[in-house]
Amino acid sequence: MEVYNFSAGPAMLPKEVMENAKEEFCDFMGTGCGVMELSHRGPQFMEVLATAKQNTRDLMNISDDYEICFIQGGASMQFAMIPMNLLPAGGIADYADSGTWSAKAIQEAERFGKVNIIGSSKSTNYDRIPLVRHWKPSENAAYLHITSNNTIAGTQYHTFPPVPAGVPMIADMSSDFMSRVIDVNDFGMLYGGAQKNLGPSGMALVIIRKDLAERTPDTVPAMLRYKTYISKDSMFNTPPTFAIYMYKQVTEWMKNKGGLAVIEEINNTKSEAIYELLDRSGFYRSPVEPGSRSKMNVVFRLPSEELEAKFIKEAAQNGMSGLKGHRSVGGVRASIYNAMPLAGVEALIDFMIEFEKKNG
Numbered sequence: 301m302e303v304y305n306f307s308a309g310p311a312m313l314p315k316e317v318m319e320n321a322k323e324e325f326c327d328f329m330g331t332g333c334g335v336m337e338l339s340h341r342g343p344q345f346m347e348v349l350a351t352a353k354q355n356t357r358d359l360m361n362i363s364d365d366y367e368i369c370f371i372q373g374g375a376s377m378q379f380a381m382i383p384m385n386l387l388p389a390g391g392i393a394d395y396a397d398s399g400t401w402s403a404k405a406i407q408e409a410e411r412f413g414k415v416n417i418i419g420s421s422k423s424t425n426y427d428r429i430p431l432v433r434h435w436k437p438s439e440n441a442a443y444l445h446i447t448s449n450n451t452i453a454g455t456q457y458h459t460f461p462p463v464p465a466g467v468p469m470i471a472d473m474s475s476d477f478m479s480r481v482i483d484v485n486d487f488g489m490l491y492g493g494a495q496k497n498l499g500p501s502g503m504a505l506v507i508i509r510k511d512l513a514e515r516t517p518d519t520v521p522a523m524l525r526y527k528t529y530i531s532k533d534s535m536f537n538t539p540p541t542f543a544i545y546m547y548k549q550v551t552e553w554m555k556n557k558g559g560l561a562v563i564e565e566i567n568n569t570k571s572e573a574i575y576e577l578l579d580r581s582g583f584y585r586s587p588v589e590p591g592s593r594s595k596m597n598v599v600f601r602l603p604s605e606e607l608e609a610k611f612i613k614e615a616a617q618n619g620m621s622g623l624k625g626h627r628s629v630g631g632v633r634a635s636i637y638n639a640m641p642l643a644g645v646e647a648l649i650d651f652m653i654e655f656e657k658k659n660g
Contacts, residue, residue, distance in 0.1 A: 304644035307622030355551035369529035379408035399450035426453035428589035449476035454599030480564040503543040571595035
């Protein structure tokens with residue numbers, strides 16, 4: 301039976317990538333060793349690293365004004381690294397509060413300086429992106445931080461907010477990195493954990509404008525300075541070699557699919573199909589305001605928690621795993637990242653229709 305993994309992360313990887321990694325696991329490039337066993341400074345891994353970075357530039361059209369860094373610790377470590385590096389003493393940073401992960405980023409930033417919550421949708425249970433027209437920006441903010449997609453709440457920015465001249469926008473893109481075409485030049489920094497669209501867990505991809513890294517105070521430890529990763533090509537210490545190798549494989553898969561424009565079109569088709577069913581059903585219900593619905597994490601409710609538990613159990617028995625909503629909100633969540641094929645979404649929709657017939 302074909303199994304489709306709808307988990308929010310660690311999430312499914314492209315089947316082709318997994319098969320290729322399987323073939324190379326014990327013998328990479330004819331070395332007789334796996335990539336995890338090879339020196340990170342040897343020619344084989346250096347080629348992996350260079351290709352991974354170039355694939356990123358090619359896919360996202362990144363100029364030389366930006367550097368690409370691979371940093372251990374995932375997005376959660378970036379919550380602290382950002383203010384440590386970019387929030388000067390006596391300065392203020394603007395944060396938009398759109399869900400659990402943005403709230404965690406705010407909590408970390410408050411350890412290092414003053415934070416202005418520029419807008420929030422907490423009062424409506426994070427059922428939407430905070431309305432930009434109601435935002436209250438600071439004067440001369442060090443940066444504006446947003447979370448582009450909210451895995452728990454199932455919301456997403458479909459257009460990005462304007463920022464005052466001189467204020468860099470920083471986006472946590474953990475759950476929609478490389479799922480669509482964006483203009484990197486609109487941002488000072490993009491970052492995200494790899495475990496949803498980019499590879500295995502344990503590593504963050506950071507794309508940062510080089511001039512921002514010059515802000516870092518001398519008191520920040522070397523391993524927490526963006527300049528360290530830039531100057532040492534992400535190899536100040538031994539990098540997460542297998543995660544970078546898998547990231548290289550995933551980005552090559554994206555290029556072979558036709559790039560981000562093609563991937564975005566597929567993602568639109570997948571999400572629209574599920575939302576179409578939710579909107580015409582009197583059985584399933586989306587708790588998200590339509591203009592803010594995520595194309596990566598589709599959350600929905602059934603008439604009762606008992607039916608939700610039955611739905612999740614029977615879906616797993618039919619080859620669809622990972623559909624349980626986050627423990628903080630309950631419900632059902634279908635994470636349909638880049639690697640989720642259209643066939644998986646179609647299988648889910650067919651199951652949803654049959655489940656409603658039997659239980660509606």
